[in-house]
Amino acid sequence: MAKPKKRYVCQACGAVSHRWQGQCADCSEWNTLVEEAPTTVFSMKHDLSGGGRRLQFASLSEAVEPPKRATTGLKEFDRALGGGLVLGAAILIGGDPGIGKSTLLLQTAGAVATRGQDVVYVSGEEAAAQVRLRAERLGLANAPVRLASSTNVRDILTTLAAGDAPDLLIVDSIQTMYSDTIEGAPGTVSQVRGCAFELIRYAKESGTALVLVGHVTKDGNIAGPRVLEHMVDVVMSFEGERSHQYRILRALKNRFGAVDEIGVFAMATEGLEEVENPSMLFLSGRDAPLAGSAVFPAMEGTRPVLVEIQALIVRLQSGATPRRAVVGWDNGRLAMLLAVLESRCGLNFSAAEVYLNVAGGYRLADPAADLAVAAALVSALADKPLPDGSVWFGEVSLAGEIRPVAHSALRLREGAKLGFSSAYGPLKEEKASPGIQFAGIRQLAQLVDRVMR
Ligand code: TYD
Numbered sequence: 001m002a003k004p005k006k007r008y009v010c011q012a013c014g015a016v017s018h019r020w021q022g023q024c025a026d027c028s029e030w031n032t033l034v035e036e037a038p039t040t041v042f043s044m045k046h047d048l049s050g051g052g053r054r055l056q057f058a059s060l061s062e063a064v065e066p067p068k069r070a071t072t073g074l075k076e077f078d079r080a081l082g083g084g085l086v087l088g089a090a091i092l093i094g095g096d097p098g099i100g101k102s103t104l105l106l107q108t109a110g111a112v113a114t115r116g117q118d119v120v121y122v123s124g125e126e127a128a129a130q131v132r133l134r135a136e137r138l139g140l141a142n143a144p145v146r147l148a149s150s151t152n153v154r155d156i157l158t159t160l161a162a163g164d165a166p167d168l169l170i171v172d173s174i175q176t177m178y179s180d181t182i183e184g185a186p187g188t189v190s191q192v193r194g195c196a197f198e199l200i201r202y203a204k205e206s207g208t209a210l211v212l213v214g215h216v217t218k219d220g221n222i223a224g225p226r227v228l229e230h231m232v233d234v235v236m237s238f239e240g241e242r243s244h245q246y247r248i249l250r251a252l253k254n255r256f257g258a259v260d261e262i263g264v265f266a267m268a269t270e271g272l273e274e275v276e277n278p279s280m281l282f283l284s285g286r287d288a289p290l291a292g293s294a295v296f297p298a299m300e301g302t303r304p305v306l307v308e309i310q311a312l313i314v315r316l317q318s319g320a321t322p323r324r325a326v327v328g329w330d331n332g333r334l335a336m337l338l339a340v341l342e343s344r345c346g347l348n349f350s351a352a353e354v355y356l357n358v359a360g361g362y363r364l365a366d367p368a369a370d371l372a373v374a375a376a377l378v379s380a381l382a383d384k385p386l387p388d389g390s391v392w393f394g395e396v397s398l399a400g401e402i403r404p405v406a407h408s409a410l411r412l413r414e415g416a417k418l419g420f421s422s423a424y425g426p427l428k429e430e431k432a433s434p435g436i437q438f439a440g441i442r443q444l445a446q447l448v449d450r451v452m453r
């Protein structure tokens with residue numbers, strides 16, 4: 001038999017190479033290739049038509065029960081999950097260090113246990129005393145959570161197998177877990193994958209909901225293996241700026257529900273508080289209207305959130321290449337919008353630096369932000385504030401037309417609710433909305449006229 005080839009696995013992206021290299025050919029990270037045990041491949045040369053078990057095919061139309069869910073008691077968490085924990089589901093929560101993952105999960109554990117369900121919290125990162133200290137601070141010292149500090153998956157599974165399966169199992173973090181049946185140090189791709197596989201298998205067999213904490217690399221992926229994202233049912237990310245107090249729990253993948261709902265929390269001294277009405281959270285404290293600032297009613301799932309978009313234009317004296325810097329929005333989208341403003345509206349940004357910031361550290365993904373960004377840019381260029389108390393939404397096409405967007409009625413209602421008096425959006429959306437004046441804009445040039453006038 002041929003000698004098995006050596007395998008080098010990139011610890012950042014999971015790519016396999018047969019030769020050691022300083023840089024991974026797939027993800028270009030340096031020094032991430034680590035030799036791993038070769039996989040055994042049995043010869044598949046002969047036919048596969050004997051020896052297997054026969055499968056029973058079913059039809060798609062058979063009656064299905066909706067997955068059994070249990071609410072956690074943390075409304076924002078349930079909302080992000082699409083209506084609570086699904087029994088037997090595996091959930092991966094990623095996020096930057098120190099963002100509050102352990103706090104969120106300890107609070108979840110406390111809330112679920114207080115409701116009379118059996119919760120096991122395994123920390124591989126902190127000693128039991130540390131977790132207890134945190135629980136005390138969160139006012140959860142008396143919650144009947146079963147707590148353990150361990151990194152050994154075999155120990156964890158042996159312990160769980162000896163008693164009744166818990167309703168909820170939390171493992172903080174999967175990168176610290178270790179299985180003695182797998183080669184490699186904790187945190188390597190094969191260990192992370194193997195440990196996750198064992199834990200997920202236990203969850204599926206026992207009907208326990210499993211929550212895994214995953215570390216995040218500097219480019220925002222769950223550390224090491226993307227494979228982990230394929231293995232679990234739900235992938236969530238816990239985001240926020242550490243210098244700001246709010247945190248957003250966002251589902252990136254959900255086999256049991258939609259992925260557009262978010263949970264909003266604020267980090268306080270007594271832990272995470274739920275923010276049920278996040279609409280005002282991202283507006284900066286504004287008194288007088290400022291040039292270069294536009295308010296955008298964004299949609300997060302079914303909830304509107306008002307965010308402020310700030311633009312700054314700096315005219316350059318010299319012939320240096322002007323900078324374009326964006327925080328909280330897409331770079332390419334800004335370039336497109338600037339190009340449309342230049343070619344369709346005759347504005348000139350080419351000799352100016354353009355800075356765009358979404359206030360409060362919020363990250364915009366809603367395509368309806370185009371018009372608000374354009375309004376902020378034009379207002380900054382003209383050095384004239386937009387009309388006081390106005391909100392802006394609509395998608396801008398390459399031809400400079402303002403295109404209709406989803407949920408305009410909700411956006412208008414939210415603006416009115418928070419005391420905004422006028423809204424500008426796609427012409428089609430012109431319908432009466434109580435408490436807020438709507439002005440339809442057909443072309444970007446009309447916006448420029450309106451602001452420059
Ligand atoms: P933690 O949950 O340990 O983050 P992670 O598990 O994602 O690494 O959160 C740590 C941060 O949260 C820490 O910097 C302090 C802050 N914090 C509070 O502000 N209030 C609290 O009640 C708690 C428990 C933590």
Ligand code: MG
Nearest residue numbers: 101102125172
């Ligand atoms: Mg932690």
